[in-house]
């Protein structure tokens with residue numbers, strides 16, 4: 161037996177590890193299993209080069225839990241270590257790199273906790289760590305290194321008879337959770353799901369069928385429980401994968417979810433290394449809830465699902481996996497943001513996504529259109545937030561009209577130009593966010609030969625604002641924002657059949673009825689075919705208010721701004737109302753017309769609505 165003292169360059173590291181590493185203790189398992197994987201990969205490499213004679217045999221890594229002995233063991237059948245190597249790698253390399261790391265990041269506990277310290281993170285959860293190891297080299301002798309979380313360690317020979325390393329953790333009092341089967345299972349699933357070496361944790365029962373036809377019997381057998389898929393889809397060549405393989409992998413990542421719309425296989429080795437698969441999920445009208453689903457890996461080791469720094473914000477709506485050994489992982493956020501490689505990766509991913517969409521649109525326009533309702537959100541979000549993406553995608557950014565036809569927005573502008581250009585030379589793109597609710601406005605606009613778009617997603621206000629600015633020469637106007645004659649403003653002036661005096665009296669009549677703040681009464685000589693009274697919501701104020709609401713800002717109690725437009729050429733106004741001799745009756749008619757307009761804009765509610773219905777029923781008596 162040999163005793164020694166770990167050379168301490170700085171003050172004792174163990175209290176520092178315990179003090180600073182309070183967050184994410186669980187990372188120790190990832191670190192130790194990664195070391196086991198490294199040792200196994202090294203062995204395979206040596207064998208591949210013919211440097212190890214004969215068959216290397218079993219290489220699976222095992223995780224063993226002994227609740228009674230309170231130990232958790234990580235067992236590999238990798239290269240192992242000689243006594244000299246243990247001294248060098250565990251006492252010097254591992255120790256000095258851990259010391260350096262803690263020194264560097266001790267003011268940012270979250271970083272240390274998150275990224276671990278390699279081998280020494282074992283001391284976050286263990287009061288004692290034993291390493292029993294046997295090197296692959298001919299004639300090597302087994303050695304056991306043990307350390308109880310202080311600078312003293314022991315090293316002694318053992319009789320280990322199979323190549324590889326057991327790291328035995330004597331779990332400390334505060335970390336008892338790591339003696340639970342399901343907790344370990346959960347951690348392995350989180351961090352080790354796609355590690356490149358099979359990892360076994362206990363056994364599981366499997367039902368197999370023996371014999372054939374009528375003779376067939378079902379039997380339960382115990383098999384090794386391999387918790388990982390060592391050869392995940394993203395590491396394979398796209399040519400070797402079918403659509404079913406991609407879907408199956410999606411299901412592996414997100415069990416029980418709706419199949420994705422399509423995917424992009426990323427594969428680049430210059431100027432940085434990156435592989436991965438990004439999936440476009442079915443989003444429908446939802447938005448926020450889907451974020452943070454992309455998982456970041458480094459050589460198949462799970463790192464995080466917080467990829468904000470690597471993937472442009474709008475693409476965090478995507479799902480899938482990115483794997484890059486080139487992303488500097490154990491550094492701070494601010495460093496990531498300014499890192500040149502990370503910027504290049506972001507740019508590359510954006511370009512790949514835009515190219516894939518362009519290709520889909522070109523190759524299969526119909527298929528692309530059929531996916532647009534789900535895809536539109538990404539594309540719009542991307543166009544708003546990333547100029548380069550805008551330039552690439554404006555060609556295939558679609559808008560849908562009320563008849564369910566889709567057009568690229570630039571082409572749509574040309575389609576409606578002749579009918580819908582206003583006196584300021586802008587093409588007015590009319591839209592509704594709720595076709596049912598705007599039925600009468602839509603009917604009026606259609607009768608005038610206008611086309612109407614459906615823009616009903618929460619992102620659309622921002623999208624419209626952005627397109628007005630970027631595309632230029634267009635303005636979006638909601639179909640209920642003005643009376644139909646004024647949706648596309650022209651210079652034509654219609655004549656009113658009422659005298660000025662009559663107009664004054666009609667205006668006064670309505671002003672006495674319309675008392676809510678924010679409402680303005682206006683008279684207009686519209687077509688006799690149009691509604692007698694229409695309530696419109698001016699585009700600018702409404703859109704501003706909605707956009708601020710979306711950003712969590714508030715206009716305070718700013719009332720809805722609406723116009724109550726009275727059509728002075730409608731017979732019910734021009735004849736019935738004006739000619740009515742009885743003042744009370746006149747007021748009643750005006751009020752009824754106003755209520756109908758409110759009803760049309762879904763503004764009639766509560767007691768007012770009940771009174772209106774009762775009044776209408778009385779007419780039928």
Ligand SMILES: Nc1ncnc2c1ncn2[C@@H]1O[C@H](COP(=O)(O)OP(=O)(O)OP(=O)(O)O)[C@@H](O)[C@H]1O
Pocket residue numbers: 191195196199236238239240241249250253254255257277278279280325
């Ligand atoms: N299971 C193992 N089998 C063989 N050698 C090991 C094993 N675990 C650790 N080592 C040796 O100890 C060294 C130090 O390990 P440690 O985990 O601290 O650092 P690392 O793996 O080099 O880097 P990282 O901090 O990224 O984990 C390793 O480089 C390796 O040589």
